[in-house]
Amino acid sequence: MKFYPEVPMWWYGIVGIISFAFFCIAIRIIPTQFPVWASVIGILLASALAIPLSILQAITNQYVTLQVIHELIGGYLLPGQPIANTIFKTITSTTCAQAIIFAGDLKLGHYMKIPPRMMFTIQVIATIVGSIWVTFIQEWMLSNIEDICTPRQPQGFICPGSTTFSTASVIWGAVGPRRLFNPGSP
Numbered sequence: 666m667k668f669y670p671e672v673p674m675w676w677y678g679i680v681g682i683i684s685f686a687f688f689c690i691a692i693r694i695i696p697t698q699f700p701v702w703a704s705v706i707g708i709l710l711a712s713a714l715a716i717p718l719s720i721l722q723a724i725t726n727q728y729v730t731l732q733v734i735h736e737l738i739g740g741y742l743l744p745g746q747p748i749a750n751t752i753f754k755t756i757t758s759t760t761c762a763q764a765i766i767f768a769g770d771l772k773l774g775h776y777m778k779i780p781p782r783m784m785f786t787i788q789v790i791a792t793i794v795g796s797i798w799v800t801f802i803q804e805w806m807l808s809n810i811e812d813i814c815t816p817r818q819p820q821g822f823i824c825p826g827s828t829t830f831s832t833a834s835v836i837w838g839a840v841g842p843r844r845l846f847n848p849g850s851p
Contacts, residue, residue: 669780680789692752699749703742707753710738711760719765728765732758736837743838750838751830 685708692699714731722728732754739753767788774784806822807813814824836845844850 666775666778666781670782672781672785676785688756697748697752698746699743699752703739703749703753704756706742707735707739707757708760710735711757711764715761715764715768718761719768722765722769728762730758731761736833737842740837740842744841744843745839747834747838751834754833754837 685704688704689701692701692704718729718731735754735757736750739750739757743749743753770788771781771784774781810818810820810822812818813822814827816823
């Protein structure tokens, strides 16, 4: 593997800057009440947690999710804003999880003697194609499947994960941890 050139750090930096720019544009175009400063905090939190969680997964082969902690932090940062809290939780949890998965993919590529620059390029292309494809499929499903995400959907598209996700956004975002856990709260 020492004969293959490594991926320069500036490649990662460019992908990160472009991704962050698209994210900022998306949260400005769509009225989410999610401030850019909260996304910076979420990404920094995910970056700080990625290495310890990677070590835990490498040793135990178990991924430790900190989704509830992310919801709690988001609830304190963005009180009374359930959609913004959901975005904070998603950006923090997903950034951390994807960093760990990416590190595992790079490790597997190293073991399989795949050049690092090829692995990087394949990962970036797959992420772009997957993101676009999943968005189109989701939009088609929401527009064409009758009673989707309802308990009476005949084909079983009841979306239990989405229900749990939205319930958590109401608890941590709308009600908020301040009203649940601070001194003097019920």
